[in-house]
Amino acid sequence: MALKLNSAFVCPYHNPRPQSRRPRSHRVFMASTLRPTSIEVENPKKPFSPPREVHVQVTHSLPPQKIEVFKSMEGWAEKNILVHLKPVEKCWQPQDFLPDPTSEGFYEQVEELRERAKELPDDYFVVLVGDMITEEALPTYQTMLNTLDGVRDETGASLTPWAVWTRAWTAEENRHGDLLNKYLYLSGRVDMKQIEKTIQYLIGSGMDPRTENSPYLGFIYTSFQERATFISHGNTARLAKEHGDMKLAQICGTIAADEKRHETAYTKIVEKLFEIDPDGTVLAFADMMRKKISMPAHLMYDGQDDNLFEHFSAVAQRLGVYTAKDYADILEFLVGRWNLEKLTGLSGEGRKAQDYVCGLAPRIRKLEERAQGRVKQATAVPFSWIFGRKMMV
Numbered sequence: 001m002a003l004k005l006n007s008a009f010v011c012p013y014h015n016p017r018p019q020s021r022r023p024r025s026h027r028v029f030m031a032s033t034l035r036p037t038s039i040e041v042e043n044p045k046k047p048f049s050p051p052r053e054v055h056v057q058v059t060h061s062l063p064p065q066k067i068e069v070f071k072s073m074e075g076w077a078e079k080n081i082l083v084h085l086k087p088v089e090k091c092w093q094p095q096d097f098l099p100d101p102t103s104e105g106f107y108e109q110v111e112e113l114r115e116r117a118k119e120l121p122d123d124y125f126v127v128l129v130g131d132m133i134t135e136e137a138l139p140t141y142q143t144m145l146n147t148l149d150g151v152r153d154e155t156g157a158s159l160t161p162w163a164v165w166t167r168a169w170t171a172e173e174n175r176h177g178d179l180l181n182k183y184l185y186l187s188g189r190v191d192m193k194q195i196e197k198t199i200q201y202l203i204g205s206g207m208d209p210r211t212e213n214s215p216y217l218g219f220i221y222t223s224f225q226e227r228a229t230f231i232s233h234g235n236t237a238r239l240a241k242e243h244g245d246m247k248l249a250q251i252c253g254t255i256a257a258d259e260k261r262h263e264t265a266y267t268k269i270v271e272k273l274f275e276i277d278p279d280g281t282v283l284a285f286a287d288m289m290r291k292k293i294s295m296p297a298h299l300m301y302d303g304q305d306d307n308l309f310e311h312f313s314a315v316a317q318r319l320g321v322y323t324a325k326d327y328a329d330i331l332e333f334l335v336g337r338w339n340l341e342k343l344t345g346l347s348g349e350g351r352k353a354q355d356y357v358c359g360l361a362p363r364i365r366k367l368e369e370r371a372q373g374r375v376k377q378a379t380a381v382p383f384s385w386i387f388g389r390k391m392m393v
């Protein structure tokens, strides 16, 4: 049975499932995400077992005639979507922002980077590490895009514009985790081995965006996500600048600009879907928002903290890098971007979905204000990424 949730909106990175992952018994299906017991984790003979989602995982919910829509859009996608990719020769590369290991001044440049990094507080590093880990789980996102019926890369080198986009998008995104990873390594401020373990756990766990192999749901999800990462990297850039690290600000700002370009492409696909099939698209939008947009790294784990993702999210919220308000703002932005309020020619069901999504952002904000009003017990939680030092969450 699918797990239904009506809980107040609290988690900025938006884990749509119950907060607690503590019930460890595999027989207790109270928590949505269950992990093996710590004894099992410590047993090296047992193969890796990813956290399991309890809700039913719906697959292939889109009828075949709707999948055909994407075949008919190929000419359009070729002209309108692929233009949002940058030619490799014009793209920045991580090395453009990092000390050059072949230059004589390499050690000096590393020293400067480390001096600048000293000015940044630990909680900033927690958020930057969480963002980097999210980027580093890129294999999961390419897999996710290739779950989508009608647009997946059928061969691994398919020439449909959808497949070309997915591969080139992945290749562009690959620079994000690469750059942040190398920066963090050189900074000397974080426990790289713990971070690397978290990445390995995360890729092994995958993600569950509940997009049901439907490109309608999938492209709504990616539209939301690209904007979320644009906001998040933009804010880490702003904070780096405030702490006087202009180079790091440039790194985060450059990544944010890529996310913005990707957002433009994905929102354009959904805009076209609204034009071709307004009813189907508004129903998909409402469906995605009812299920809530889970963040790509929601199954994050470091081998120690069962609530690592919630804790990372809480620090991001406290620092204003990504907040519950941002979630509502993104939704409102998309409602405006796709002109939802003016959508006509809808069925009764479509109109209901339209009313739901158009009224949702203010409702989320109200819930959030109420949640803020409640006195929250702040607790200090150790983060393995910064050598177990405790941060307030």
Ligand SMILES: [Fe+2]
Pocket: 135, 173, 176, 229, 259
């Ligand atoms: Fe990215």
Ligand SMILES: [Fe+2]
Pocket: 173, 225, 226, 229, 258, 259, 262
């Ligand atoms: Fe992205």
